[in-house]
Amino acid sequence: MLYRVFDAAELPALVSAFMDGYEVVAPVKRGAHYSFEAISSPDEMDLAYDTTLASPKRYFLPPTETLMRYNAATNEVADFQEEVVPRVIFGAHACDINAINRLDLVFSDGRYPDPYYKARRAATLIVGVSCSPDSDCFCNLWDADEARFGYDLFLHRLGDKFLVSISSVEAANILESAVDLRDATNEDRIEFRHATRARQAAFNPDIPEIQDVAMLMDAFHSDPFWEELGSKCLACNACAAVCPTCFCFDIQDVLDPDGQTGERQRIWDACTSPQFAVVAGGHNFRPTGRERVRHRMYHKLNGFLATYDRMLCVGCGRCVKACKADINPIRVLEFFEKKGAEGAC
Incomplete structure (x- = not known):
């Protein structure tokens, strides 16, 4: 796992670099709520969100999808060929990344992999972002408050900069071409530890932590x-x-x-x-x-x-x-x- 740092002011450049070759889906504010939607400009994105109404799940497992077409008169069946769009889910929180990892267990890694899900998953990059929990979050109880895998980049906001975890070559190449990366210093790591402790302390203490x-x-x-x-x-x-x-x-x-x-x-x-x-x-x-x-x-x-x-x-x-x-x-x-x-x- 590689860790680098770049200035927060360069975030729009990173999003634009992804938009050159991918459909970018990101959290967008709609009234008082947020939702994951395809964006056409980095200005539409709002990473300072608490949670979205729904998760990015629908981009891997749509609410309705066609599996095949058939002709009852000729008794013919044809596989449905859907165009799979190269996509980036930008701004996913750790809980949503862990949720996708669980869907992978069922639809990608099981005994009978689902070809429709696998095709979308293979065509999708995931860029995670750190968050602060609201009063209804309890991801810490299920060990889902940190994403240890399942993403290509993960951005940790540290004031006016991002500490970024890099776990795929494809995303790393785009990152390096878009922003001015530098190695993380000891001061950056100390800030990261403080931010992590602050997030952990922000969970609602009234939600019971039950064992077994x-x-x-x-x-x-x-x-x-x-x-x-x-x-x-x-x-x-x-x-x-x-x-x-x-x-x-x-x-x-x-x-x-x-x-x-x-x-x-x-x-x-x-x-x-x-x-x-x-x-x-x-x-x-x-x-x-x-x-x-x-x-x-x-x-x-x-x-x-x-x-x-x-x-x-x-x-x-x-x-x-x-x-x-x-x-x-x-x-x-x-x-x-x-x-x-x-x-x-």
């Missing part, structure tokens, strides 16, 4: 808490829409007006949807809100961990803001804290 969450998910699997939580669920799926690691999908065949040709689409789905676990014959394996909410939390905090040795939740806090019924992992942590206090009495 996965084990507790098993221990309290039948607790009435899940009925209380599930009864409030509106099944709006806002949590899954904003989550950077939700990857469930449905497959639908969409006919053209002629009734003969059409396309097969993959669309986002969510385990909180009442129809998600319905199978042929009409049986629903999770018919109640209690079962659906518990399953979602179990997958985030236990099931994925058992398979991939890391939480599926990265603690970005988006679901905390999105859920109108106040259902989120923080409430689960508070429940475990309460149970621990009761057991100590």
Whole structure:
């Protein structure tokens, strides 16, 4: 891993250098909120954001995508050929980079790699940027507050300069051509340590830090808490829409007006949807809100961990803001804290 320093005033030049050969997607302010969007000028980008409404996930796993086209009259099937755009995700926070790393485990590194996801991932460079947590962030609890891999460049803001971590040759070449790089000094490293400590101290201390969450998910699997939580669920799926690691999908065949040709689409789905676990014959394996909410939390905090040795939740806090019924992992942590206090009495 290489570390270099450049002046913050040169940031627009770096963005412009990427725009010469890539579509650049960056955080843009829209009203009171931020979103990742393709930009046409460095001036549109705002790196001083707390969080975006949704993650960059849709640039790897779109909400709707065509997998193939078919002709029912001739019984012919044709793979759908989508143009994959060389792209840079500029300004991703560590939690979102860790979320992409988790998606990679499922769609790139698994037994059956997904060719659509892999093509987009291979064509995308990721430039991360350091951040300060807001009151809903708890990425530090899941070891997702630092990105140790999964990026090409990572920018740490230190006053009027950036300390940049370099992990790919392609991005390094663009960086060197765009800005005046210099070696990091001991003073730069000391500033970096101070900035890191300040960020760590900024996390909300009211969010419980619970050990052995996965084990507790098993221990309290039948607790009435899940009925209380599930009864409030509106099944709006806002949590899954904003989550950077939700990857469930449905497959639908969409006919053209002629009734003969059409396309097969993959669309986002969510385990909180009442129809998600319905199978042929009409049986629903999770018919109640209690079962659906518990399953979602179990997958985030236990099931994925058992398979991939890391939480599926990265603690970005988006679901905390999105859920109108106040259902989120923080409430689960508070429940475990309460149970621990009761057991100590």
